[in-house]
Amino acid sequence: MLLQQLVNGLTLGAVYTLLALSFSLVMGILGILNLAIAELFMIGGYIGFAAIGANLPLPVALVAGMIGGALISAVIEKLGYEPLRDAPVVTPMLSTLGFSIILQNVAINLWGSDPLQLPDQYLGGQLQFGWFTIGKMQLTVLVATVLLVAIVAFIVQKTSTGRALRAVAENREVARLLGVSANRLVLFAFMLSGSLAGAAGVLISLHYAAITPYVGVEVGLKAIAVMVVGGSTRIWGALVAGPLIGLAEVMTVAYGGSQIRDFVVYGLMILILLLRPQGLLGGAQIDRGQRV
Amino acid sequence: MLEVRNLRVNYGAIAAIRGIDLDINAGEIVALLGANGAGKSTIARAIAGLLPFQGDIKYDGRALRPNKAELNVRSGLALVPEGRGILAQMTVDENLLMGIYCRSDKAEALEDIARMRERFPILAKRRNNLASLLSGGEQQMLAIARALLSRPQLLLLDEPSLGLAPKMTDYLFGMIAKFRDEGLTVLLVEQKARQTLKIADRAYLLETGRVVASGPAQKLINDSTVSDAFLGGHAAH
Ligand SMILES: Nc1ncnc2c1ncn2[C@@H]1O[C@H](COP(=O)(O)OP(=O)(O)OP(=O)(O)O)[C@@H](O)[C@H]1O
Ligand SMILES: [Mg+2]
Numbered sequence: 160m161l162l163q164q165l166v167n168g169l170t171l172g173a174v175y176t177l178l179a180l181s182f183s184l185v186m187g188i189l190g191i192l193n194l195a196i197a198e199l200f201m202i203g204g205y206i207g208f209a210a211i212g213a214n215l216p217l218p219v220a221l222v223a224g225m226i227g228g229a230l231i232s233a234v235i236e237k238l239g240y241e242p243l244r245d246a247p248v249v250t251p252m253l254s255t256l257g258f259s260i261i262l263q264n265v266a267i268n269l270w271g272s273d274p275l276q277l278p279d280q281y282l283g284g285q286l287q288f289g290w291f292t293i294g295k296m297q298l299t300v301l302v303a304t305v306l307l308v309a310i311v312a313f314i315v316q317k318t319s320t321g322r323a324l325r326a327v328a329e330n331r332e333v334a335r336l337l338g339v340s341a342n343r344l345v346l347f348a349f350m351l352s353g354s355l356a357g358a359a360g361v362l363i364s365l366h367y368a369a370i371t372p373y374v375g376v377e378v379g380l381k382a383i384a385v386m387v388v389g390g391s392t393r394i395w396g397a398l399v400a401g402p403l404i405g406l407a408e409v410m411t412v413a414y415g416g417s418q419i420r421d422f423v424v425y426g427l428m429i430l431i432l433l434l435r436p437q438g439l440l441g442g443a444q445i446d447r448g449q450r451v
Numbered sequence: 452m453l454e455v456r457n458l459r460v461n462y463g464a465i466a467a468i469r470g471i472d473l474d475i476n477a478g479e480i481v482a483l484l485g486a487n488g489a490g491k492s493t494i495a496r497a498i499a500g501l502l503p504f505q506g507d508i509k510y511d512g513r514a515l516r517p518n519k520a521e522l523n524v525r526s527g528l529a530l531v532p533e534g535r536g537i538l539a540q541m542t543v544d545e546n547l548l549m550g551i552y553c554r555s556d557k558a559e560a561l562e563d564i565a566r567m568r569e570r571f572p573i574l575a576k577r578r579n580n581l582a583s584l585l586s587g588g589e590q591q592m593l594a595i596a597r598a599l600l601s602r603p604q605l606l607l608l609d610e611p612s613l614g615l616a617p618k619m620t621d622y623l624f625g626m627i628a629k630f631r632d633e634g635l636t637v638l639l640v641e642q643k644a645r646q647t648l649k650i651a652d653r654a655y656l657l658e659t660g661r662v663v664a665s666g667p668a669q670k671l672i673n674d675s676t677v678s679d680a681f682l683g684g685h686a687a688h
Contacts, residue, residue, distance in 0.1 A: 322541070323549070323552055325540070326549055326552075329538050329539065329540050332520075332532070333532065334549075335500075336501070336530050337550065337601070338524040338525055338553025
C-alpha cells in the first residue's frame with residue numbers, strides 16, 4: 160500500500176517536475192513568468208487525448224503534444240514577448256496571462272467545459288512486479304519524464320545551442336558579442352519550454368485518465384510553486400521539488416483525506432520557503448535571474 | 452581597415468559621443484584615451500555593434516549597420532568589453548567553446564582552442580572550474596583568448612588593465628604589443644595613458660564625447676598639453 164502510494168506520488172511528481180521545468184526554462188533564462196505555460200499544458204492534454212483516442216501509439220501522442228505546445232509557445236513569444244522585451248517586467252507577464260485566458264476559452268469552445276474521460280481500454284492494464292503492481296500508464300509517465308528531463312539536460316548543458324542559451328541568460332550583451340542571435344535563442348527557449356508543457360499535459364491526462372479546460376490553472380499553479388520551492392533561478396531545482404510535492408500530495412490524500420490536500424501541499428511549500436527563501440537549490444543573491 | 456566618420460551616439464537625451472572621426476589602419480595598435488565618462492566605451496561598443504549610432508562606420512570598406520554585434524563578430528570584429536565579460540556561471544572550457552560559437556569551421560576551431568590552452572596554460576589547468584573562480588588576471592586572459600577564438604582581424608579591448616595588479620598589467624601590455632606581429636589590428640581603450648602610448652602606434656585623446664588630440668603615440672607622449680591635461684596623474688611610470 161505504501162509502495163503503491165509512493166509510485167502514485169512519484170508519477171504525479173513527475174508531471175509537476177516537467178511542468179515546473181517548463182516554467183523555469185523561461186523564468187531562469189529570461190526572468191519572466193510565462194503564465195500561458197499552464198494552458199499549453201492543458202492544450203497538450205487535449206492533443207494527447209485526441210491522439211490516444213485515435214488509437215495512435217503513445218510516443219506519437221507525446222510528440223504531438225510537444226509539437227503543439229512548442230508551436231503555440233512560439234506564437235506567444237513572437238506576439239506576446241518579443242515586442243515587449245524592453246517594457247517593465249510585469250508587462251510581458253500580463254500579456255502571457257492574456258494568452259492563457261484566450262487558450263482556455265478556445266479549449267472550452269472546442270471541447271466543452273465538462274471533463275473528457277479516457278475509456279479504460281486505452282489505459283493498458285497493470286504490470287505485476289512480485290508483490291506490487293504498477294499501471295502501464297504510470298510506468299509510461301515515469302519513463303517518459305526521465306527521458307525528457309535527460310534530453311533537456313543534455314540540450315541545455317552539452318550542446319552548443321544550450322550553451323548559447325545559458326550565455327544569453329547570464330549576459331545578453333556578451334552573448335551577442337560572441338555571435339549569438341539573442342532573439343533566436345529566446346524563441347528556442349520558449350519552444351523548448353512549450354514542448355515540455357505539452358508533454359506534461361499528455362502525461363497528466365494519462366495519469367488522471369481525464370481532462371478539463373481547467374486543469375491548467377490547478378496544476379499550473381502547483382508547478383509554479385514547485386519551481387519556486389526548487390529555486391527559481393536554478394533550472395534543476397524542479398527535479399528535487401517536483402517529486403517531493405507529488406509525494407506529499409499523494410500521501411496526504413491517502414492518509415489524511417483529499418479535503419486537506421491543498422492545505423498540506425501549499426503549507427509545506429510555505430514552510431520550505433520560510434526556511435530557505437531562495438528555494439531548495441537556489442543559490443545566494445548573485446544567482447538571481449536577470450531579464451534579457 | 453576601420454573608418455569612423457562623424458560618429459554620434461546618444462543615451463536617450465544625453466549626447467555621449469558628439470561627432471568624432473577615427474581611423475584604424477591594418478596592423479596598427481591605436482589607443483583611445485580619456486578620463487572616466489569621456490565616452491571611450493561608448494565608441495568601442497558602437498563599433499562592435501552593441502549600440503545604435505548616427506554617422507558612418509566603415510569596416511573593410513563596407514558600412515557597418517548599427518547594433519549588429521552578432522553579425523560583426525562573423526566579419527572579424529571582436530570586442531573584449533569593459534569588465535571582461537566572462538560568463539561566470541560557465542566553466543573555463545565552456546567560455547572557450549562560446550568563443551567558437553560563431554565559427555563554421557568547427558574542427559579547426561577546436562584545434563584553435565587546443566592551441567589557446569597551450570598559449571595560456573592556466574586555461575588548461577583550470578578548464579573545468581567555473582570562470583568566476585579565476586583571478587582577475589586569469590579572467591582577462593580567458594576573455595582575450597575567447598575573443599581571439601573568433602579569429603578577429605580587428606580586436607577591440609576596453610580597459611583590459613582595469614583592476615589588474617601592476618605586474619599583470621605589464622604582462623598584458625607586452626602581450627598586446629605582440630598581437631601586431633600576428634597581423635592583428637588593435638583598438639586599445641585605456642586610462643593608463645603613458646603605458647598605453649608606449650605600445651601604441653597612434654592615439655586619440657577623448658574628452659566629453661569629442662576628440663581633443665590625436666596623432667602618433669610618440670608625439671603625444673611628448674606633447675605638453677596632453678601630458679599636462681592627461682598624463683600628469685600617471686607620472687609615476
Ligand atoms: N547606458 C547608459 N545610459 C546613459 N548614459 C550612459 C550610459 N552609458 C554611458 N553613459 C554616459 O555616457 C558617457 C560616456 O560613457 P562611457 O562609458 O562611454 O565612458 P568611458 O570613457 O568608457 O568611461 P570609463 O573610463 O568610466 O569607462 C558618460 O557620461 C556616461 O555617464
Ligand atoms: Mg568605459
